[in-house]
Amino acid sequence: DIQSSAICMDKSLAYIVARSAGIATPxxxxxxxxxxxxxxxxxxxxxxxxxxxxxxxxxxxxxxxxxxxxxxxxxxxxxxxxxxxxAIIGTEVGCAVLGNGAELIVGEVDQIKLRHGLFRIHQEAEPEKGSENAIITVPADLPEATRDQARETAKTIYTALGCKGLARVDMFLQDDGRMVLNEVSTLPGFTAYSRYPRMIAAAGISLSDVIDRCISLAMER
Ligand SMILES: Nc1ncnc2c1ncn2[C@@H]1O[C@H](COP(=O)(O)OP(=O)(O)O)[C@@H](O)[C@H]1O
Ligand SMILES: [Mg+2]
The missing domain is CATH 3.30.1490.20 (ATP-grasp fold, A domain)
Structure with missing residues (x-):
């Protein structure tokens, strides 16, 4: 969706819109x-x-x-x-969201555990072999209630930013249990090591189903 992508492309605009909808940001x-x-x-x-x-x-x-x-x-x-x-002290979690309106489909929540520094898998020479300082776990190594909280927060963020079709919502889970927005990718990667397809697959939805649904969601509009 063009309008939500324009907002999400600029991290400061995404924060301003999300904050006004009551979502925590750094x-x-x-x-x-x-x-x-x-x-x-x-x-x-x-x-x-x-x-x-x-x-x-x-x-x-x-x-x-x-x-x-x-x-x-x-x-x-x-x-x-x-x-x-x-800097947010905590762990990074993500959620794949699919849909146009009230009935959103969400994937399994993933988690990025960093040994040091920041998440930068795209700058590895061979990202398909993983990341030097990060481990991505799907489903996240977190209690069911926390994963539910991540899914609900992701849906709230997706809706507040006006996302349509699909998007990956990245959040921080602070040590105090609060979910904080990191960023929303309205054009998430679909490579072999990408997070969106893994989160969706972990929820039992195939990639071809995602593509079919995306086409239907676009036609719906
Ligand atoms: N406020 C923050 N607190 C903690 N870590 C952060 C923060 N902002 C960015 N990072 C780290 O830097 C990485 C990249 O930043 P991000 O805002 O996601 O930009 P990009 O669009 O380049 O992915 C994040 O995945 C995270 O590891
Ligand atoms: Mg990022």
Whole structure:
């Protein structure tokens, strides 16, 4: 869907819309164009990232003020609009969502467990063999109630952002149990190592079924 994709493509716009619908997002600020961080209440560590990029290109975890300029330069390489956001302490979970309206289909919830740094499987030389610092588990190694909470939050986020067809909703599960939006991919990967098809398959839905349903959902509109 074009309109929701336009919003989700820009992480700051997605956060603004999601927040207004009562969904938790990281605290963030957008660089004000002079290259200086806007006044804010962020405390380190923070993540500096291009507002409109992907696959972790230009994303840096910053542990102190001394690393900030280099991180901003790295993000600026990919976009003129740069976000600085609070690091969320917890784990990463995702959910595949399919549908146009009230009756949404959700896949199994997955989980990214990081040993260090940030998730960057797309920058591995051979991503199909996995990631140096991350393990992706489907279904997530979390209690059923927490996975249900992830599915419900994903549906709320999907609806709030006006998504149609399909999207992958990425969230952080904070150590205090709160789900926080990370980002929504309205064009998730469908490679052999991609998360969306694995989450959908784990829920017993075949890839050909996803494609059939996508066509029907598009015709419906
Ligand atoms: N606020 C944050 N707190 C914790 N980790 C983060 C945060 N923002 C990004 N990350 C890490 O960086 C990765 C890439 O950032 P993300 O916002 O998902 O951008 P991309 O569109 O490039 O995937 C995430 O999967 C996560 O590992
Ligand atoms: Mg991401």
């Amino acid at each position: 605290q963030f600020s957008v660089l004000n164009g002079t290259g200086m961080p806007a006044p804010n209440e962020l405390t380190y560590p923070v993540f500096v990232k291009p507002a409109r990029s992907g696959s972790s290109f230009g994303v840096t975890k910053v542990d102190g003020a001394g690393e900030l300029d280099a991180a901003i330069a790295a993000a600026t390489h990919y976009d003129t609009k740069v976000l600085i956001e609070q």
